Every structure is written in structure tokens, then in C-alpha cells.
Amino acid sequence: MKLYDLELSGNCYKVRLFCALAGIPVTLHPVDFMGGEHKTAPFLAMNPLGELPILQDGDVLLRDSQAILVYLATQYGGEAWCPKDPAHLAEVIAWLSTAANNIQHGPADARLIELFGYPLDKASTVAQSDFILPVFEAQLSRHDWLVLNRPTIADIANFPYIALAHQGGISLAAYPAIRQWMTRIQALPNFIGMPAID
Amino acid sequence: MKLYDLELSGNCYKVRLFCALAGIPVTLHPVDFMGGEHKTAPFLAMNPLGELPILQDGDVLLRDSQAILVYLATQYGGEAWCPKDPAHLAEVIAWLSTAANNIQHGPADARLIELFGYPLDKASTVAQSDFILPVFEAQLSRHDWLVLNRPTIADIANFPYIALAHQGGISLAAYPAIRQWMTRIQALPNFIGMPAID
CATH class of the missing domain: 1.20.1050.10 (Glutathione S-transferase Yfyf (Class Pi); Chain A, domain 2)
Structure with missing residues (x-):
């Protein structure tokens, strides 16, 4: 599982933090934000909003830190971090x-x-x-x-x-x-x- | 089920619309928005943000139109309107x-x-x-x-x-x-x- 990441982004950090807390292994892929890498065609193809983080887990490609938390919690965290009712x-x-x-x-x-x-x-x-x-x-x-x-x-x-x-x-x-x-x-x-x- | 509602609010309308589409019966409780009823103590007790809509379904009390859509879809709509995977x-x-x-x-x-x-x-x-x-x-x-x-x-x-x-x-x-x-x-x-x- 790969996280397209920016160290100084609080939205990226919330995903890194959740992975640490829930024991979910993730590989960080640092993005050259100052160089505008997140606005290049390959990145816009992954996230048309041109924002980080982006999560790739096999065939699953997700934008939006809140959505990524929901995915990780429901896919890997059981009910501990995100209730189902x-x-x-x-x-x-x-x-x-x-x-x-x-x-x-x-x-x-x-x-x-x-x-x-x-x-x-x-x-x-x-x-x-x-x-x-x-x-x-x-x-x-x-x-x-x-x-x-x-x-x-x-x-x-x-x-x-x-x-x-x-x-x-x-x-x-x-x-x-x-x-x-x-x-x-x-x-x-x-x-x-x-x-x-x- | 009761929706504290404002006719001109798009956030209230999205709940009314979803209830209509999904066949979910809901009673509308119009709120005197111009008179500031949503900022009175009883309303702030239901939603400290002082915003509409608010949904009451038995013991369940919810703020935020997006959250209300998730609730209604998962509680009453099966997978048709909100996938579970x-x-x-x-x-x-x-x-x-x-x-x-x-x-x-x-x-x-x-x-x-x-x-x-x-x-x-x-x-x-x-x-x-x-x-x-x-x-x-x-x-x-x-x-x-x-x-x-x-x-x-x-x-x-x-x-x-x-x-x-x-x-x-x-x-x-x-x-x-x-x-x-x-x-x-x-x-x-x-x-x-x-x-x-x-």
C-alpha cells in the first residue's frame, strides 16, 4: 500500500498517524510539492483535485484524507476505529x-x-x-x-x-x-x- | 422521523430529496430561520453548530446533511444508495x-x-x-x-x-x-x- 505523501501536510499526516495507530503497513512516496509534482498529468490522473494525500492499495485509488481514513478503518481496522451501525x-x-x-x-x-x-x-x-x-x-x-x-x-x-x-x-x-x-x-x-x- | 427544515436551504433540500427518492417517510418541522430559532438554546442543544438540517429518528439525533444522508442510506436504503464495501x-x-x-x-x-x-x-x-x-x-x-x-x-x-x-x-x-x-x-x-x- 502506497501513500503519496507530503511531510508538512496535516491531511497527509492524519493518514500516516492512523496507519501507525492501527498497525497498518504503508509505504510513503514523498511528492515534490514545492516543485508542483502534484499538479503534473500523472498526479492529476490519480486525483483531479491536484491535492495530497492519495492512497493506492492494489486496484484501489483514493483521494481525500477523510475518505482514506474511512477506507483504511473499514477495510483493515474492523469496528475499532469506525463503527458500522x-x-x-x-x-x-x-x-x-x-x-x-x-x-x-x-x-x-x-x-x-x-x-x-x-x-x-x-x-x-x-x-x-x-x-x-x-x-x-x-x-x-x-x-x-x-x-x-x-x-x-x-x-x-x-x-x-x-x-x-x-x-x-x-x-x-x-x-x-x-x-x-x-x-x-x-x-x-x-x-x-x-x-x-x- | 422528523427533519428540522428550512425550505430555501440546499442542505435541507438534499435530505428532503433523498427521502423522496428512497421512499423514506419523514415529517418536516419548519424552523423560523429568519427569526433565529436555530440559534436558540433548544436548537443549540440538538446541534451546537446552530445549523440546519437536524434529523431526529427516535433516539438518534444527527447534524450535518452529509452525515444524515449516510445515516438514512445505510439504515433504510440498503446498498442501493450507499455501498458498504x-x-x-x-x-x-x-x-x-x-x-x-x-x-x-x-x-x-x-x-x-x-x-x-x-x-x-x-x-x-x-x-x-x-x-x-x-x-x-x-x-x-x-x-x-x-x-x-x-x-x-x-x-x-x-x-x-x-x-x-x-x-x-x-x-x-x-x-x-x-x-x-x-x-x-x-x-x-x-x-x-x-x-x-x-
Whole structure:
């Protein structure tokens, strides 16, 4: 199984992290992002959005970090990381939507601006962060994990860009429950970090 | 089963549409959106994001239109609308992420600006639309439906705000395959429209 990967991408990291936690062997294929390799024809043929990560597992070729987590968890992880019953599965999916929408356009985009100079609207990333982080804080004040009473891919999908929020100038000082949740994730067996996440 | 609903919301419409297509009985509970009912305490207790739709099915309470589609399809629709095998399920999820991310922040946000005066950045909604609509066009030039060879919740999740794009000033003139796909969706048995979608 091959992951087309960028070390500094939180979306790639969430796949690397999940593979480590779930004990799924994966070969990393580093992509020359600065050189624009992800926008070349062979890569656009794999993912027309021109984004990373991309997962290749035999005949299966997948884009989108949330989708890749669902695939890996349901194909290799049993029910441990992604429940199969419709109601709990849907709860997980709701948090994956939050990762793809609010966390992406909040802390993740803020980091793209500060770290990589993306021409995005900083005020809108701050507003999105101010909107969604209190929702996480409230949820994690009442529960150790986002869904059920155990770590699932809902946590793994949202963790990276929340843990990297400081790189976009988004402070977590007002969110003690989020910080405790991050500590719980970092204490999971076989946890791995990435640059700026120990 | 009760749907907390707003007639003009494309996210609520995608749930109403799916229930109609799949023959799932649902009672609509119209919410006084202009009066801010969705931001009152009872509603925030159901969905801390203060957004619609919200689905209540006995003890099951769900936010997020994508998550609700997954719930309804897996609980009541068998495999017809949402495949269970991990690779195809993940393909569906990738398009749900696209709905929650690119379509939301492209055509859907453009409509929020033009129709409801939301203080969002119009240029960014146009850029997001110009980025993602060609991806749909390419996919739908080669396939009748987004995933597999049949309509799934991937199509239903993305259809509303693409069909409403004109209300945000986003033209589909350059996208004939998208327009043909919309015609196919509108021809599905038991299809229902909403204001501005016949």
C-alpha cells in the first residue's frame, strides 16, 4: 500500500498517524510539492483535485484524507476505529464533514497563509476558528472522545490541524478540554508526530 | 422521523430529496430561520453548530446533511444508495467531503452572498467554483454518475448547490456534462424540486 505523501501536510499526516495507530503497513512516496509534482498529468490522473494525500492499495485509488481514513478503518481496522451501525457511523461522518469544512477553512487555512503564504482571507480563517473551536471545546468537556467513548477516525481527522493551529496564529489557550484531548491522542499506543507536533 | 427544515436551504433540500427518492417517510418541522430559532438554546442543544438540517429518528439525533444522508442510506436504503464495501464507500465519502468543502465554499457560499447578503468573500467563492466545477465536468463526461454506475448519495449531496449555482451568479454554461447529470437526477423516479430547482 502506497501513500503519496507530503511531510508538512496535516491531511497527509492524519493518514500516516492512523496507519501507525492501527498497525497498518504503508509505504510513503514523498511528492515534490514545492516543485508542483502534484499538479503534473500523472498526479492529476490519480486525483483531479491536484491535492495530497492519495492512497493506492492494489486496484484501489483514493483521494481525500477523510475518505482514506474511512477506507483504511473499514477495510483493515474492523469496528475499532469506525463503527458500522448507521447512527454511530453518521456521527463519525458529521465530524469528518467538520474536518473537511470548518477545520480546513479555519485553522488549516490560517496555517497555509502564515506558513506558506497562500493568498487566502485571514479574517475568515479566524472567524471560522472562533466558530468551530468552541464546539469542540463543549463536546470534549463532556466526553473524552468525539464519538462513542473511544478514539475513532473522527478524532484522527480533526486532530492534526487543531494541533497545528498555533502555526496559523490560532491560540488554543481558551480551550483546556481540547488541549487535554490532544494529550490523550498523543498518549495513544504507537502515536507518531510530525514537524510542530511532538 | 422528523427533519428540522428550512425550505430555501440546499442542505435541507438534499435530505428532503433523498427521502423522496428512497421512499423514506419523514415529517418536516419548519424552523423560523429568519427569526433565529436555530440559534436558540433548544436548537443549540440538538446541534451546537446552530445549523440546519437536524434529523431526529427516535433516539438518534444527527447534524450535518452529509452525515444524515449516510445515516438514512445505510439504515433504510440498503446498498442501493450507499455501498458498504470499503473502497466504494470511501469513494462516496470523498465526494461528500467535496460537498462539505468545495461546493459549500464555492457555489453555496456565492448564493448566500447574493441571495441572503452574507458577509463572505465573493471572489473566493468564484475561485472555489472555478476550481471544483471542472473536476465535476471531467468526472461526469466519463461517467453518468459520480460513483459506481448508479445514483448514490454522492450525487444527492452535491446536486442541490450545483443546481442552485445560478442564484449565486455562478454559470454552468461551460459545463454540459454537469447539466446533463442534473437532468438525469431530475428524471429519477419520485424526484422533488425546491424553489429555483424545478
